[in-house]
Amino acid sequence: xxxxxxxxxxxxxxxxxxxxxxxxxxxxxxxxxxxxxxxxxxxxxxxxxxxxxxxxxxxxxxxxxxxxxxxxxxxxxxxxxxxxxxxxxxxxxxxxxxxxxxxxxxxxxxxxxxxxxxxxxxxxxxxxxxxxxxxxxxxxxxxxxxxxxxxxxxxxxxxxxxxxxxxxxxxxxxxxxxxxxxxxxxxxxxxxxxxxxxxxxxxxxxxxxxxxxxxxxxxxxxxxxxxxxxxxxxxxxxxxxxxxxxxxxxxxxxxxxxxxxxxxxxxxxxxxxxxxxxxxxxxxxxxxxxxxxxxxxxxxx
Amino acid sequence: xxxxxxxxxxxxxxxxxxxxxxxxxxxxxxxxxxxxxxxxxxxxxxxxxxxxxxxxxxxxxxxxxxxxxxxxxxxxxxxxxxxxxxxxxxxxxxxxxxxxxxxxxxxxxxxxxxxxxxxxxxxxxxxxxxxxxxxxxxxxxxxxxxxxxxxxxxxxxxxxxxxxxxxxxxxxxxxxxxxxxxxxxxxxxxxxxxxxxxxxxxxxxxxxxxxxxxxxxxxxxxxxxxxxxxxxxxxxxxxxxxxxxxxxxxxxxxxxxxxxxxxxxxxxxxxxxxxxxxxxxxxxxxxxxxxxxxxxxxxxxx
Numbered sequence: 171x172x173x174x175x176x177x178x179x180x181x182x183x184x185x186x187x188x189x190x191x192x193x194x195x196x197x198x199x200x201x202x203x204x205x206x207x208x209x210x211x212x213x214x215x216x217x218x219x220x221x222x223x224x225x226x227x228x229x230x231x232x233x234x235x236x237x238x239x240x241x242x243x244x245x246x247x248x249x250x251x252x253x254x255x256x257x258x259x260x261x262x263x264x265x266x267x268x269x270x271x272x273x274x275x276x277x278x279x280x281x282x283x284x285x286x287x288x289x290x291x292x293x294x295x296x297x298x299x300x301x302x303x304x305x306x307x308x309x310x311x312x313x314x315x316x317x318x319x320x321x322x323x324x325x326x327x328x329x330x331x332x333x334x335x336x337x338x339x340x341x342x343x344x345x346x347x348x349x350x351x352x353x354x355x356x357x358x359x360x361x362x363x364x365x366x367x368x369x370x371x372x373x374x375x376x377x378x379x380x381x382x383x384x385x386x387x388x389x390x391x392x393x394x395x396x397x398x399x400x401x402x403x404x405x406x407x408x409x410x411x412x413x414x415x416x417x418x419x420x421x422x423x424x425x426x427x428x429x430x431x432x433x434x435x436x437x438x439x440x441x442x443x444x445x446x447x448x449x450x451x452x453x454x455x456x457x458x459x460x461x462x463x464x465x466x467x468x469x470x471x
Numbered sequence: 472x473x474x475x476x477x478x479x480x481x482x483x484x485x486x487x488x489x490x491x492x493x494x495x496x497x498x499x500x501x502x503x504x505x506x507x508x509x510x511x512x513x514x515x516x517x518x519x520x521x522x523x524x525x526x527x528x529x530x531x532x533x534x535x536x537x538x539x540x541x542x543x544x545x546x547x548x549x550x551x552x553x554x555x556x557x558x559x560x561x562x563x564x565x566x567x568x569x570x571x572x573x574x575x576x577x578x579x580x581x582x583x584x585x586x587x588x589x590x591x592x593x594x595x596x597x598x599x600x601x602x603x604x605x606x607x608x609x610x611x612x613x614x615x616x617x618x619x620x621x622x623x624x625x626x627x628x629x630x631x632x633x634x635x636x637x638x639x640x641x642x643x644x645x646x647x648x649x650x651x652x653x654x655x656x657x658x659x660x661x662x663x664x665x666x667x668x669x670x671x672x673x674x675x676x677x678x679x680x681x682x683x684x685x686x687x688x689x690x691x692x693x694x695x696x697x698x699x700x701x702x703x704x705x706x707x708x709x710x711x712x713x714x715x716x717x718x719x720x721x722x723x724x725x726x727x728x729x730x731x732x733x734x735x736x737x738x739x740x741x742x743x744x745x746x747x748x749x750x751x752x753x754x755x756x757x758x759x760x761x762x763x764x765x766x767x768x769x770x771x772x773x
Contacts, residue, residue, distance in 0.1 A: 177674055181572070185569055185572050188569060189573065192566065193582045193585040193586060196585045196586050196588055197588065199600040199643070200588075202600060202603070203599070203603070214609050217609040217617070219609070261492045261493055262493065264489035264493065265489060265494075267486075269490070271486060275478060275483065280490060283497070289754050290754045291501065292505040292506075292507055292508050292746070293504070293745075294726075294729055294746060295510075295729065295742045295743045296506075296508055296746070297504045297507075298733070299504075315496075318492070319492070350482060350485045350489075378593075379594075382708065386730070401595045401711075404712065435603055438599060438603075439599075442596050442599050445593070446592060449591050
């Protein structure tokens with residue numbers, strides 16, 4: 171090994187400093203939200219809070235957790251994420267498995283039909299009109315059904331099945347009299363669990379974070395998911411006062427909460443924390459699947 | 472009949488059954504909406520429906536082409552996507568190079584873990600943070616300005632600050648995640664090159680400049696080419712959360728314009744016409760970039 175030169179050491183220190191700063195910048199916004207959510211709202215409006223709460227309170231969370239709209243939104247999000255993710259993995263992988271079998275008659279034409287969808291789309295408005303036509307507007311199922319099949323994941327899975335499932339295993343299963351259904355459930359699914367974990371996590375995050383569907387295809391406030399709720403109270407200036415006037419009135423009148431503690435912003439920050447908490451909690455454990463997923467996705471036939 | 476019985480005998484039927492749900496979904500949510508594109512040439516009304524509404528030729532296209540709002544949105548779209556590309560793309564490569572130089576693996580892990588995190592945070596949350604951090608009453612940024620004796624700035628309601636905020640928030644969200652591809656490519660470079668370079672007395676910078684970077688050229692060009700189709704679309708999540716009456720002049724992009732006019736004001740025909748033009752252009756760009764990417768030896772999108 172060569173000894174570290176002075177230049178190398180300087181480079182290393184500066185590099186570490188830069189990357190440390192970079193990592194800090196990546197994490198700080200979340201910390202800032204966390205701190206504000208634990209600080210009295212009125213006090214936070216005076217400014218000067220960066221690192222720790224100045225006047226600590228849990229009232230913002232108390233308000234949220236006593237608010238049926240947000241609790242309901244939370245469960246809607248859980249339900250759509252669960253159903254949407256499992257359903258999508260199942261439907262998408264079934265198509266991928268069928269199209270990965272080169273002996274399937276008509277495979278080429280089927281592939282073309284699916285491929286074309288990647289190339290061209292009808293755009294937002296015809297899609298919207300179709301949702302209206304199907305009666306999916308203002309229905310919980312608009313969160314789940316259109317997402318049950320993912321063309322991108324299908325091609326990733328198909329490639330992975332073709333490359334990673336040994337043909338000899340499939341052949342010997344066939345000789346033992348197994349049909350394709352059994353091969354799919356007993357060979358393909360168990361073999362592909364790491365792939366499913368990675369793609370499933372991406373799908374789940376997408377479902378969890380999606381506010382668009384709730385904002386434009388659903389009017390019923392009882393059906394809105396958490397991110398849509400957040401978007402409604404954040405995106406426009408008028409909405410900033412909307413953080414349920416009722417919530418605040420409620421909070422003040424029952425005098426359960428210190429009225430100074432709660433402003434629209436402090437409640438918003440607490441709601442934001444509730445929205446990202448599940449992601450933050452599972453993130454450290456599933457990170458490696460994400461990275462694997464991105465690399466699987468970038469490797470094509 | 473004969474062929475069908477062969478298919479049944481060979482046990483292919485379950486495979487067709489497997490394709491069926493996915494096929495039904497793309498017919499419902501992709502192919503039927505494509506048929507719906509005809510209303511770009513019609514005067515659509517809910518009462519008459521897609522098929523019965525009267526044809527009006529190119530009227531819708533003429534209308535949006537004559538609208539200054541449309542051209543403003545088009546200009547903003549290109550400006551923002553180009554700005555984003557200019558700032559995000561090179562910085563991502565730079566950060567990947569820097570991360571690669573870290574030899575303490577714990578620190579490297581730590582930096583990588585934190586840098587991937589923003590990718591999983593919804594835009595709504597990002598903009599929520601900005602809204603709080605940049606606000607006039609108590610936001611961290613303005614507290615800082617005040618402590619230097621400067622006047623507070625209404626960042627989120629300002630045309631001047633919209634583009635910097637847009638670019639910086641894009642960088643925050645996507646740089647870390649973008650490094651994964653480059654780091655994977657770097658790790659597949661044969662270490663022999665580096666050993667040889669060290670023998671020749673090459674320092675860190677020389678190795679980066681003459682070995683790492685040249686080896687990344689293929690993946691860099693492929694990523695660049697495959698990014699071209701995305702120049703048409705900013706990503707509605709990000710803009711929609713940031714747009715407000717004060718910054719709409721620079722923030723309105725084609726996607727938000729279509730949304731506002733289409734779903735907001737029920738101008739279905741005109742916005743479908745805009746959508747059709749965008750779809751056709753993006754298909755052409757996709758085909759082109761895919762072909763070029765394959766020709767220079769990379770993977771296409773398919």
